[in-house]
Amino acid sequence: MADSSVSSSTWRDAALVILGHGSTQNPDSSTPTWQHADELRRRGLFREVQCAFWKEEPGFREVMHMIDSDHVFVVPNFISEGYFTRDVLPRELELQGPVTHAGGRTIRYCDPVGIHPSMTRLLLKRAAEIAPGVPPSEISLVIVGHGTSLNENSTAAIKSQVELIRASGAGFGEVVDAYMEEEPLIARWDELTTAPNVVVVPFFIADGLHSYEDIPVLLGLTENSPGAISANQGEVFRRNPYALRGRQLFYSAAIGTDELMADVIMDQVAAAPQESTSPAA
Amino acid sequence: MTLHPKSLTEELADWLAQGGRRIGEIVILPCGEGWEVRHVDDAESPASSLTAHKTPEAAREISKYDAAGQYRPLKGAPNLVHGWRLTLDTTAALRDALDFFYPAALGNWVAFTQGRATPSPIRETFARQTGMYRITGLLDEDDCRAVVADNCAYATNCRRRIAWPVAAGVPFDTLPPEKTNLEPAPDEMPVLCLHACSLLVASARTYIKKKRAAAGQ
Numbered sequence: 001m002a003d004s005s006v007s008s009s010t011w012r013d014a015a016l017v018i019l020g021h022g023s024t025q026n027p028d029s030s031t032p033t034w035q036h037a038d039e040l041r042r043r044g045l046f047r048e049v050q051c052a053f054w055k056e057e058p059g060f061r062e063v064m065h066m067i068d069s070d071h072v073f074v075v076p077n078f079i080s081e082g083y084f085t086r087d088v089l090p091r092e093l094e095l096q097g098p099v100t101h102a103g104g105r106t107i108r109y110c111d112p113v114g115i116h117p118s119m120t121r122l123l124l125k126r127a128a129e130i131a132p133g134v135p136p137s138e139i140s141l142v143i144v145g146h147g148t149s150l151n152e153n154s155t156a157a158i159k160s161q162v163e164l165i166r167a168s169g170a171g172f173g174e175v176v177d178a179y180m181e182e183e184p185l186i187a188r189w190d191e192l193t194t195a196p197n198v199v200v201v202p203f204f205i206a207d208g209l210h211s212y213e214d215i216p217v218l219l220g221l222t223e224n225s226p227g228a229i230s231a232n233q234g235e236v237f238r239r240n241p242y243a244l245r246g247r248q249l250f251y252s253a254a255i256g257t258d259e260l261m262a263d264v265i266m267d268q269v270a271a272a273p274q275e276s277t278s279p280a281a
Numbered sequence: 282m283t284l285h286p287k288s289l290t291e292e293l294a295d296w297l298a299q300g301g302r303r304i305g306e307i308v309i310l311p312c313g314e315g316w317e318v319r320h321v322d323d324a325e326s327p328a329s330s331l332t333a334h335k336t337p338e339a340a341r342e343i344s345k346y347d348a349a350g351q352y353r354p355l356k357g358a359p360n361l362v363h364g365w366r367l368t369l370d371t372t373a374a375l376r377d378a379l380d381f382f383y384p385a386a387l388g389n390w391v392a393f394t395q396g397r398a399t400p401s402p403i404r405e406t407f408a409r410q411t412g413m414y415r416i417t418g419l420l421d422e423d424d425c426r427a428v429v430a431d432n433c434a435y436a437t438n439c440r441r442r443i444a445w446p447v448a449a450g451v452p453f454d455t456l457p458p459e460k461t462n463l464e465p466a467p468d469e470m471p472v473l474c475l476h477a478c479s480l481l482v483a484s485a486r487t488y489i490k491k492k493r494a495a496a497g498q
């Protein structure tokens with residue numbers, strides 16, 4: 001029997017658990033996850049909203065002890081599907097599949113935020129905000145990821161966003177993907193693009209070493225001086241536009257820091273897995 | 282069916298009604314209809330000497346950095362800053378604040394005392410690691426004791442109290458008693474460690490790699 005109980009009225013009696021990677025080094029790593037949780041708490045859609053992290057507290061194995069609800073929606077605040085969403089998170093949460101019944105509780109395991117088609121909306125908004133007044137037709141939009149196996153399938157997630165934006169009718173001069181450690185390399189951004197204005201958006205969940213320092217160095221926004229930018233953190237995003245290599249370059253903070261990510265989390269909740277069989281009585 | 286007869290907020294209210302006042306480095310003081318939370322060392326300080334905060338989320342900021350401005354990824358670290366007070370109107374708000382100061386401490390303690398939480402023996406935690414941490418499965422019982430003694434010391438490193446054995450049937454009897462005492466003073470809620478944290482797993486990886494390198498493996 002199909003389960004028709006997943007609806008906004010169910011949310012009000014349910015818990016939302018947002019899972020993040022977190023960091024023992026970078027205090028900004030978990031900040032966006034907490035901010036999205038705060039926003040969703042303010043909206044009052046759920047009985048309770050909690051976060052849990054791989055590298056911070058609360059840990060994945062304790063978060064279920066923090067909630068009262070019998071129904072739980074789990075949304076990974078991860079940029080792609082891969083090692084974490086397929087191996088680590090299900091193992092640590094002791095999930096049995098998309099829908100888990102354990103200890104009298106029903107846990108629905110949603111897809112990670114980064115692969116939802118609505119990420120496109122965020123990227124378009126970000127591009128419009130960061131280069132106000134510049135006609136899209138004169139913009140090359142570059143979505144940048146890590147590349148290599150480190151970030152698992154982030155490459156696939158980025159390529160699919162590039163296709164979606166091209167098909168969206170947003171009218172950008174061009175839309176391209178680029179990576180820190182694999183071809184096409186972000187360091188060659190001026191060869192990959194042709195428009196007079198270049199908007200670069202890091203496809204990451206949080207700001208950190210990659211967006212504060214590594215990518216700016218690869219773009220040529222700054223000299224390679226480890227720690228110089230981290231010390232000023234967001235400063236690199238406030239100096240737009242950069243006049244560089246004969247172009248005007250606009251550099252964005254990580255897409256995951258956008259406040260609209262809270263809506264993407266809700267989109268993943270709305271797409272939560274349904275029961276294929278009714279739970280045992 | 283409701284999973285638990287009482288919500289965690291009600292469990293917290295019961296504990297407070299029975300005189301519960303301390304968790305980790307914080308003290309909870311009755312304040313009008315609500316509560317005031319302080320660093321335990323500031324319990325007797327005049328209110329005017331402390332910076333006042335009013336929202337549960339303030340607890341997240343207070344507990345984020347130590348007095349030297351260093352990030353505190355391990356909330357059990359005994360270096361919570363001094364000089365603040367946090368007033369909260371309701372027990373529900375207090376619960377939220379506690380979850381920022383000592384994440385999951387209330388839920389872990391309630392689940393554990395009600396027999397609904399099964400701590401993972403440390404060797405099992407290491408054995409289930411994958412990827413770059415898979416190597417921690419190679420730690421033997423003595424290695425586990427050494428890594429835990431180095432990383433989890435109650436006085437200097439972490440106020441969580443270890444609820445797990447080395448392996449099934451092999452208790453952790455080599456640690457100073459406060460580290461494994463799960464029933465401290467009656468007014469104190471122990472901050473339980475039910476599963477080793479990622480910092481310990483990372484330290485175990487460094488430990489076993491060094492040990493193997495020294496043995497020429």
Ligand code: SF4
Binds near residue numbers: 433439442443481
């Ligand atoms: S493993 Fe537990 S006791 Fe040891 S440092 Fe981590 S949280 Fe503290």
